[in-house]
Amino acid sequence: MRKGKPGGSIAIQLEDVSKIFGEYRAVRNLSLEVNRGEIIGFLGLNGAGKTTTIKMLLSLLKPSSGSIYMLGSKVDAGNYKLWDKVGYLEEATFYPELTVMENLDIARRMQLISDRKSIDRVIQKLDLDAHKNKKAKKLSLGNKQRLGLAKAMIHNPEILILDEPINGLDPASVVEIREMLLDLSRNFGVTIFISSHLLEELAKLVDRIGIMHEGQLVQDIKMDQLEQSLQKSLVLDGRNKGAITRILTEHGYNYAETTDGRLALTEGCAIAQPEKLAELLVRSNQPPTHLSVVTEDLEGYFLRTIRTSRRMH
Numbered sequence: 001m002r003k004g005k006p007g008g009s010i011a012i013q014l015e016d017v018s019k020i021f022g023e024y025r026a027v028r029n030l031s032l033e034v035n036r037g038e039i040i041g042f043l044g045l046n047g048a049g050k051t052t053t054i055k056m057l058l059s060l061l062k063p064s065s066g067s068i069y070m071l072g073s074k075v076d077a078g079n080y081k082l083w084d085k086v087g088y089l090e091e092a093t094f095y096p097e098l099t100v101m102e103n104l105d106i107a108r109r110m111q112l113i114s115d116r117k118s119i120d121r122v123i124q125k126l127d128l129d130a131h132k133n134k135k136a137k138k139l140s141l142g143n144k145q146r147l148g149l150a151k152a153m154i155h156n157p158e159i160l161i162l163d164e165p166i167n168g169l170d171p172a173s174v175v176e177i178r179e180m181l182l183d184l185s186r187n188f189g190v191t192i193f194i195s196s197h198l199l200e201e202l203a204k205l206v207d208r209i210g211i212m213h214e215g216q217l218v219q220d221i222k223m224d225q226l227e228q229s230l231q232k233s234l235v236l237d238g239r240n241k242g243a244i245t246r247i248l249t250e251h252g253y254n255y256a257e258t259t260d261g262r263l264a265l266t267e268g269c270a271i272a273q274p275e276k277l278a279e280l281l282v283r284s285n286q287p288p289t290h291l292s293v294v295t296e297d298l299e300g301y302f303l304r305t306i307r308t309s310r311r312m313h
């Protein structure tokens with residue numbers, strides 16, 4: 001596999017990475033490339049291996065096997081130079097009695113940045129100007145998260161790694177954070193690796209989604225492809241379901257029962273020509289009381305992906 005070169009287009013590269021705790025394989029043979037400026041969402045249920053992967057990216061954990069490169073440079077505990085280029089936010093922490101400026105000044109000094117202008121820069125970038133003299137404890141939830149991001153970005157990193165940054169935020173703050181991350185990626189070329197279990201939210205932000213399940217990457221899909229991968233089904237209902245299912249079987253249609261007791265057909269011919277099925281049922285004296293083509297939602301796609309991967313492994 002080609003390595004991401006220092007000036008190349010690949011920002012993050014994992015090559016066959018596994019992490020084993022005792023007997024337990026928390027991450028299994030994970031290979032992934034993230035391009036510069038791309039926003040990738042890393043999605044999975046609790047325990048899927050997201051945080052373990054993030055900790056390996058940050059060299060807080062050493063992979064049991066495989067290699068990780070960021071900006072063309074191998075990630076390991078001794079590679080300090082890399083941390084000038086990577087920002088990380090898990091949970092927004094700050095000194096509540098200090099102002100936004102004072103909090104950022106502490107972050108600046110901890111990063112050993114001598115240039116005090118770095119504070120003004122990050123305040124501009126994250127639109128915190130109106131709040132810079134407020135005590136951190138007085139900020140709204142969204143602005144607290146902004147301050148957390150500002151701290152993670154004080155050194156102007158090229159890669160931003162965020163572990164569940166929108167957890168627990170109110171809807172307005174979620175929108176704010178989303179717009180800000182989009183701005184960082186589109187206008188400043190920052191590569192963003194963001195983990196979450198909220199697919200609906202991720203979908204509005206990311207270019208690509210990687211779905212982790214039981215330590216494995218079971219799906220890696222671009223958002224524009226995702227749209228086409230959403231399953232369509234023809235959902236129908238009628239007064240005598242027993243009679244309808246018999247007719248369907250006689251005519252070679254496969255069906256499944258939906259959670260609300262209706263019948264769902266996923267074959268292309270049924271979806272393309274629902275009128276044929278309607279005609280058939282009317283002719284058979286079982287007119288449908290409901291007939292509609294439904295597109296699966298993202299949550300449904302996520303759960304189906306996980307279920308399919310369970311059957312395969």
Ligand SMILES: Nc1ncnc2c1ncn2[C@@H]1O[C@H](COP(=O)(O)OP(=O)(O)OP(=O)(O)O)[C@@H](O)[C@H]1O
Pocket residue numbers: 021024026044045046047048049050051052053197
């Ligand atoms: N230090 C450790 N020792 C043993 N097992 C661990 C350790 N760290 C994580 N695990 C296990 O590895 C699995 C993956 O955990 P991880 O925290 O990466 O999941 P996650 O996808 O981030 O989930 P969550 O959303 O709950 O944080 C879990 O079953 C967890 O119990």
